[in-house]
Amino acid sequence: MLINTVVFLLTFTAMEFWAAFVHRVVYHGVLWSVHRSHHRARRTGVFERNDLFVLLHAIAAASIVVAGLFLGSDLLAAAGFGITAYGIAYFIVHDGYIHARLPVAWLDHFAVFRRIKVAHLYHHTGDPCTHFGLFFWNRRYGRPSPSSTV
Numbered sequence: 001m002l003i004n005t006v007v008f009l010l011t012f013t014a015m016e017f018w019a020a021f022v023h024r025v026v027y028h029g030v031l032w033s034v035h036r037s038h039h040r041a042r043r044t045g046v047f048e049r050n051d052l053f054v055l056l057h058a059i060a061a062a063s064i065v066v067a068g069l070f071l072g073s074d075l076l077a078a079a080g081f082g083i084t085a086y087g088i089a090y091f092i093v094h095d096g097y098i099h100a101r102l103p104v105a106w107l108d109h110f111a112v113f114r115r116i117k118v119a120h121l122y123h124h125t126g127d128p129c130t131h132f133g134l135f136f137w138n139r140r141y142g143r144p145s146p147s148s149t150v
Contacts, residue, residue, distance in 0.1 A: 004078040011082025019090065020133035039124055057087055094134055
């Protein structure tokens with residue numbers, strides 16, 4: 001049980017670095033035509049093309065969980081659950097809170113979430129030197145200025 005918990009936590013943490021890498025290299029690279037919809041000022045409709053990535057990542061994570069369960073590999077299943085938990089946390093904080101697609105504005109009561117929001121919204125300015133992760137944000141841009149409304 002302890003090893004499975006460690007694998008779960010390590011996988012969850014590693015996902016932040018993997019997500020930042022994929023975001024920088026793939027989404028802002030070869031798949032910019034899909035990801036661009038996320039950087040538009042206004043969304044037209046409930047979904048955006050970028051939501052295809054959520055679907056693809058969910059299918060991949062679920063496949064790892066199912067493979068682990070089917071093969072009887074607790075470690076593979078624990079890794080799959082770590083990936084899934086990261087995806088859920090990312091979805092709630094990024095899509096739900098930062099981009100206001102879920103009713104989770106109450107997260108504004110916590111300074112850490114406000115800082116994550118500021119840092120992520122800075123990413124949307126287009127500065128190529130900005131951080132591409134979410135939870136381990138670039139602290140330079142994670143502090144609201146005194147005039148900030150975030």
